[in-house]
Amino acid sequence: MYTTRYTHKMWWSTTKILYLSDDYLRGNGPDGGADVSKNASFSFCKKGTTLFGIPEYNKTLVDEVTPMYGNIEDKWNHVLRKIDPENKIATFEHTYQTKGEYDADLEEYDMIDHTEMVEMKYDFIHVVPPMRPVKSVAESLLGWQKGNAKGWLACDLNTLQHIKYKNVFGIGDILGIPKGKTGGSARHHGPILVENLVSVLEGKEPKAKFDGYTVCPLKTEYGKIMLAEFNYDGLAPSFPVLDPSRPRWMWWAFDLYMLKPMYWYLMMRGLM
Numbered sequence: 001m002y003t004t005r006y007t008h009k010m011w012w013s014t015t016k017i018l019y020l021s022d023d024y025l026r027g028n029g030p031d032g033g034a035d036v037s038k039n040a041s042f043s044f045c046k047k048g049t050t051l052f053g054i055p056e057y058n059k060t061l062v063d064e065v066t067p068m069y070g071n072i073e074d075k076w077n078h079v080l081r082k083i084d085p086e087n088k089i090a091t092f093e094h095t096y097q098t099k100g101e102y103d104a105d106l107e108e109y110d111m112i113d114h115t116e117m118v119e120m121k122y123d124f125i126h127v128v129p130p131m132r133p134v135k136s137v138a139e140s141l142l143g144w145q146k147g148n149a150k151g152w153l154a155c156d157l158n159t160l161q162h163i164k165y166k167n168v169f170g171i172g173d174i175l176g177i178p179k180g181k182t183g184g185s186a187r188h189h190g191p192i193l194v195e196n197l198v199s200v201l202e203g204k205e206p207k208a209k210f211d212g213y214t215v216c217p218l219k220t221e222y223g224k225i226m227l228a229e230f231n232y233d234g235l236a237p238s239f240p241v242l243d244p245s246r247p248r249w250m251w252w253a254f255d256l257y258m259l260k261p262m263y264w265y266l267m268m269r270g271l272m
């Protein structure tokens with residue numbers, strides 16, 4: 001009996017490895033192992049209560065991908081606090097709410113917050129550490145000083161210009177904006193940043209606007225990828241004729257054969 005626990009902060013990376021390792025146990029993958037997935041149970045432990053923040057992509061994962069495997073249990077609002085590697089026990093902090101007394105005036109129940117520590121035995125555990133901004137930004141006045149994005153570069157979510165220091169612009173993961181911690185986003189930040197930086201050097205207002213473009217090529221099984229593209233407004237497929245919430249073999253082929261040459265010969269030379 002394999003018991004596999006997953007915990008994460010960077011949820012979309014861990015769902016990839018979750019699905020690929022489960023598929024591998026079904027006998028798929030590069031060297032096609034034995035079909036032993038019936039002997040394995042997977043727990044996907046996560047802070048929050050959704051697999052994916054965009055409803056259309058979440059629906060595919062909830063309604064199709066998780067049931068297709070049949071041995072994955074989602075454990076919401078579970079945050080890893082401790083690991084005992086010798087005895088293979090992970091301890092999670094589980095937060096949840098229960099109904100309290102009924103408030104007749106408001107016609108609502110009071111909600112009571114609970115926290116419990118949950119021990120889980122595992123044979124294999126895959127942990128993604130929490131993402132943090134680099135110290136040099138987090139511990140300076142460049143970072144947001146308060147709120148959810150505390151420590152990440154305090155910049156305008158469209159112009160990527162620092163909110164206070166107008167000669168500072170940001171690119172990549174360090175940005176304290178609601179979306180965009182992917183290499184695909186950084187590629188879109190680049191031209192916006194250059195245009196706005198040149199405008200500011202010329203004494204003009206920065207006009208170019210980043211739209212929040214993010215891409216998560218989510219491997220749902222060996223041979224299939226759901227190319228989840230989105231921006232601040234919702235879905236943002238590069239090929240709108242194809243339903244972006246469908247896992248497709250062509251995105252797997254694209255990822256395998258096209259991305260590398262595109263990266264080295266086009267992106268790195270600033271040609272796309």
Ligand SMILES: Cc1cc2nc3c(=O)[nH]c(=O)nc-3n(C[C@H](O)[C@H](O)[C@H](O)COP(=O)(O)OP(=O)(O)OC[C@H]3O[C@@H](n4cnc5c(N)ncnc54)[C@H](O)[C@@H]3O)c2cc1C
Pocket residue numbers: 010013134136171172173174181182183184185186215216217
């Ligand atoms: C498991 C995983 C899978 C991913 N898959 C994808 C994917 O399929 N597609 C996609 O588009 N994106 C993916 N990403 C996200 C992508 O890797 C990042 O968005 C991207 O690398 C961000 O680039 P960056 O240059 O902003 O930051 P980084 O790549 O983090 O580069 C920052 C660099 O700065 C260096 N540094 C830090 N502090 C200092 C300092 N004080 N002085 C000097 N140097 C310093 C670091 O060592 C690092 O080399 C994935 C990320 C992870 C973790």
